Amino acid sequence: MLIRRELPQDAAAVHAVHAAAFHRPELPESTPREAPLVDELRDTSEWLPRLSLVAVEETVVGHVVCSRGRIDDHAALGLGPIGVLPAHQRRGVGSALMRAVLGAADALDEPIVVLLGSPNYYPRFGFGPAAEHGIHPPVAEWEPAFQACPLTGHDPEVRGTFRYPAPFDAR
Numbered sequence: 001m002l003i004r005r006e007l008p009q010d011a012a013a014v015h016a017v018h019a020a021a022f023h024r025p026e027l028p029e030s031t032p033r034e035a036p037l038v039d040e041l042r043d044t045s046e047w048l049p050r051l052s053l054v055a056v057e058e059t060v061v062g063h064v065v066c067s068r069g070r071i072d073d074h075a076a077l078g079l080g081p082i083g084v085l086p087a088h089q090r091r092g093v094g095s096a097l098m099r100a101v102l103g104a105a106d107a108l109d110e111p112i113v114v115l116l117g118s119p120n121y122y123p124r125f126g127f128g129p130a131a132e133h134g135i136h137p138p139v140a141e142w143e144p145a146f147q148a149c150p151l152t153g154h155d156p157e158v159r160g161t162f163r164y165p166a167p168f169d170a171r
Contacts (some may be wrong), residue, residue, distance in 0.1 A: 001055055001056065001057050001061075001093065001096065002055070002056045002057075003053055003054070003055055003056075003096055003097060003100040004053065004054060004056065005049065005050060005052065005053060005054075006049070006052040006053060006054050006063065006065075010054055010060055011039070011042070013054075013059065013060035014038055014052075014054065014060060014063045015035045015036075015038065015039060016035075016060075017060060017061070017062060017063050017083045017084070017085055018032060018034040018035040018037075018038055018063065018081055018083040019031055019032055019034075019035040020083075020085050020086055021034070021083030021084055021085065021086065021089075022034045022035070022081070022083060023086075034080075034081040034083060037081060037167055037168070038063070038065060038081065040167035041065065041067050041165060041167050044067070044165050044166065044167060045068075046067045046068035046069070046165035046166075047067060047068075047165075048065075048066060048067060048068060048077075050104065050108060051065060051066040051067075051077070051101055051104055051105060051108070052064075052065040052066075053065070053097055053100055053101050053104070055084070055088075055093045055096060055097055057088070061084060061085045061087075061088040061093055062082075062083065062084040062085065062088065062093040062094060062096075062097050063081075063082070063083055063097070064079070064080075064081075064082040064083075064094075064097040064098065064100075064101045065079075065080070065081070065082075065101075066078065066079045066101055066105055066110075066113060067164070067165050068165065069114065069162055069163055069164050069165065070162070070163045071112075071135055071158055071159070071160045071161070071162050071163075072158075072159075072160035072161065074111075074155075074158045074160075075110070075111065076110075076111060076112050076113070076114060076135075076158075076162060077105055077110050077112065077113045077114070078113075078114055078115065078162070078164045078165070078168070079101065079113050079114070079115040080115050080116065080117070082094060082097060082098065084097075095124075095125075098125045099125070102125060102126070102149060102151070105151060106151040106152050106153075109152075109153045110151055110153065111150070111151055111153045111154045111155060111158070112133070112135070112148055112149065112150050112151060112154050112158075113127075113148070113149045113151065114130055114135060114146065114147065114148045114149075114162050115127065115146075115147055115149075116137065116142055116145050116146055116147075117145060117147065118145065119144065119145060119147065122147050122149075123147075125149060126149040126150075127147040127148065127149045128147060128148065128149075129143075129146070129147060129148075130146045130147055130148035130162070131143060131146075132148075133148050133150060133154075133156065133159070134156075134158075134159030134160070135148050135159060135160065135161075135162055136160070136161045136162065137161070137162060138161060138162060138163055138164065146162075
């Protein structure tokens with residue numbers, strides 16, 4: 001498996017990954033919101049091409065992206081979505097994508113990455129409750145699943161409410 005930056009010709013495959021990864025059988029005709037979210041993020045100034053990574057095993061089997069968010073007036077990253085084709089799940093693809101995107105973000109001197117996700121899964125990658133760092137989600141009910149991973153350049157004095165890029169607002 002190769003983890004590399006997403007290329008323009010990967011857009012359709014990335015959309016398909018998220019559509020399959022987040023498919024809900026009870027809504028068979030519905031496109032999961034994560035698939036168009038990535039498409040919409042690409043059209044914003046918050047899209048960070050160096051932090052949109054794909055996992056390739058002959059074809060694209062997984063994708064992760066971090067986009068530019070803000071903690072009040074300070075730059076931060078929002079991770080997500082991350083998706084892996086169902087046939088490739090539980091094989092380490094998601095873990096490899098997580099490690100790669102966090103390493104890339106740190107190498108780019110990004111200070112902190114936040115995400116909304118399982119508090120049982122993401123601590124293995126260095127995430128913990130964002131509130132412990134004084135960072136709060138844009139929706140108070142998200143607090144139990146809102147997590148942060150401080151990177152090398154993190155300033156613990158930066159505290160406040162995290163804001164995702166605009167495409168997240170419609171979700």
